[in-house]
Amino acid sequence: MTPHPVTETPPHDLETGINHLATVGRLLDHPELARVYVYTCYYGPVTRPEIKAALDIPKTTVYDHVETLEALGIVSLAGDRPVEVTADPVRITTDGIVVTPTILHAVALQEVDEDVSYFVERHGVGKLAAAVRQAGLHYAGQITQRMAADPLGIPSGEAISIVLALKPVLAVGHEYDPYFDVIFPEISDDIGFESDHDAAVPRQNTES
Structure with a gap:
């Protein structure tokens, strides 16, 4: 029986895929973080004050969550005063x-x-x-x-x-x-x- 050839995933693609899975796992484990992400994803670009008003959560929480989402690579910040937050849809x-x-x-x-x-x-x-x-x-x-x-x-x-x-x-x-x-x-x-x-x-x- 002829063995099937093994297809290796390029290291860069593997790293990206694993990081993406880890990001989604973080959102699945943290509902409030997911809520900020989903709101931004659906209605962005939005400002942090708009997120605070829409979701009725403290200003410091909004800033912390946006910073976390940016570090995870699924939101981006643009502009200045007010800074606009945009989220990429995950899949x-x-x-x-x-x-x-x-x-x-x-x-x-x-x-x-x-x-x-x-x-x-x-x-x-x-x-x-x-x-x-x-x-x-x-x-x-x-x-x-x-x-x-x-x-x-x-x-x-x-x-x-x-x-x-x-x-x-x-x-x-x-x-x-x-x-x-x-x-x-x-x-x-x-x-x-x-x-x-x-x-x-x-x-x-x-x-x-």
């Missing part, structure tokens, strides 16, 4: 795992939505990412909220709560995430919402 797709700003927005919601925070506390960030997919199927008209429970392995009540909580994630992601169709390759065009949503604003209602 990780490997072995069936997909992370884009939409997934990071779901992670960020832990900071402002008790249902999302409770869900992650019980089931973890990986299950939350899977819930984003199920919520997309629901809002594309393919499944009911209760039908999301079995694939996620959670009670139907929790499935209903998380699907509702993720509605703004899908609404804003559909409009602003350039990689939205990577998460929903066959149904992205079927996901749509009549009402406006804002990545900075917590969920205000429980409509389905």
